[in-house]
Amino acid sequence: MSPTRSRCFSNPEVVDFDAVITKVKHEQNKYKILLNNTYFFPKGGGQPADRGCLNGVEVQDVYEDETGIFHVVEGRVHPGPVHAEIDPVHRMDFMQQHTG
Numbered sequence: 001m002s003p004t005r006s007r008c009f010s011n012p013e014v015v016d017f018d019a020v021i022t023k024v025k026h027e028q029n030k031y032k033i034l035l036n037n038t039y040f041f042p043k044g045g046g047q048p049a050d051r052g053c054l055n056g057v058e059v060q061d062v063y064e065d066e067t068g069i070f071h072v073v074e075g076r077v078h079p080g081p082v083h084a085e086i087d088p089v090h091r092m093d094f095m096q097q098h099t100g
Contacts, residue, residue, distance in 0.1 A: 014039040015052075015086040021079045025070075030060070032070040033077060038062075040086060042069050052086040 023034035033054065042064040043049035049062035054077050061072040071084075 012091070015088045015091065017084050019082055019084055021077065021082050023068075024077070024079060029074065031073050031076060033073065034068045034070055035082065035084070038069050038071070038084070040069065040071060040084070041091070050086050051090045052084060054082050054084050 019035040057075040
């Protein structure tokens with residue numbers, strides 16, 4: 001299975017979507033969630049990650065490693081279908097700063 005890549009670059013206007021949780025890691029009182037697809041922008045290149053929610057649980061960080069894009073939350077989100085929402089104001093703010 002190849003790592004999940006963010007679809008945010010080709011579709012930056014998408015701020016809510018449905019996905020399936022494929023992996024959950026519990027480390028240091030946080031859950032690191034891998035989805036089968038994502039539109040969240042992971043932090044990198046000096047840019048902060050998108051903010052948002054997975055099934056109403058706040059996403060505190062998004063990062064990419066060699067296995068995919070992980071969404072870091074404090075609350076438990078159970079494996080299976082999930083509805084994701086990205087904070088559009090936060091995204092637009094950093095998109096404008098990046099292109100400025």
